[in-house]
Amino acid sequence: MTLFTDLEDSPRGTRVALDELLDALPYNEQGLIAAVAQDAGSREVLMLAWMNRTAIETTLREGVACYYSRSRQTLWRKGESSGHVQKVLDLRFDCDGDAILLTVEQTGPACHTNRPACFYLQVQDQEVVVVTAPESG
Amino acid sequence: MTLFTDLEDSPRGTRVALDELLDALPYNEQGLIAAVAQDAGSREVLMLAWMNRTAIETTLREGVACYYSRSRQTLWRKGESSGHVQKVLDLRFDCDGDAILLTVEQTGPACHTNRPACFYLQVQDQEVVVVTAPESG
DSSP states (O other): OOHHHHHHTOOTTOEEEHHHHHHHOOOOTTSOEEEEEEETTTOOEEEEEEEOHHHHHHHHHHSBOEEEETTTTEEEETTTTTOOOEEEEEEEEOTTSSEEEEEEEEOSOSSTTSOSSSOOEEEETTEEEEOOOOOOO | OOHHHHHHTOOTTOEEEHHHHHHHOOOOTTSOEEEEEEETTTOOEEEEEEEOHHHHHHHHHHSBOEEEETTTTEEEETTTTTOOOEEEEEEEEOTTSSEEEEEEEEOSOSSTTSOSSSOOEEEETTEEEEOOOOOOO
16 A cells, blocks of 8 residues: 555545655656646646656745756746746645646746647647747737 | 747647657657646546557547556556546647647546546645545445
8 A cells, every 4th residue: 555545545634744745756767746737717727847856845835836847957947037937826646646736826828939828739630730829028 | 840849939720730740749768648637617637647649549539538557558448447438629739749638528537536536635734635535426
């Protein structure tokens, strides 16, 4: 039994120490967990990125989303250069701990392309279509 | 330039062949892409799972979500045993192709614990709390 299988059968209101849960997360071979950011207002799914343990702890401590950049191999405080920060209202783990859901207030566009969200490539029959444009200014 | 960096600067309405995009996806070392399922009605983020190319093609062909089970190392037609299928209304890729967003009509609970969604472990200060109960029946 892992912590997560224990919690599956636990009633609502069951509590576990954050540190204990962070110890038990099934980090991948790069030490990362997938993290999904959802806009608190529009409920749009904005992006998927990655967090290591330090990024999770930093996000919780600072109240704004901090991811781990796989390309730059460093902590990535989202918006540190663009100003497009994500204020984190809620952070949850899923049933087996391999995903995180952030509920956020997004400042500016979430996507590095200046689109409101990253999921702009929509399948239509046998094609994929760019369905949103970058925001101007 | 990859296909995805090309598409970043492309205007709304730009089209690319689905096969070409599937060829260009940055599958991880297990051949997988992260896939997020969101409920079309409630807009709740239901779960995160994984898809290989065959799972993506099967999902698009059959119109119901088919993932790849990492534990069983096989295609996993969600709901094939439980009946808790996900009718897929929309499938999108993100800016760099390393995530998929499915908009679904969920039959029954999405989570294998019989909870409506998988993200039921909420951080509250220095603890994590089980915030939903399994559905009965």
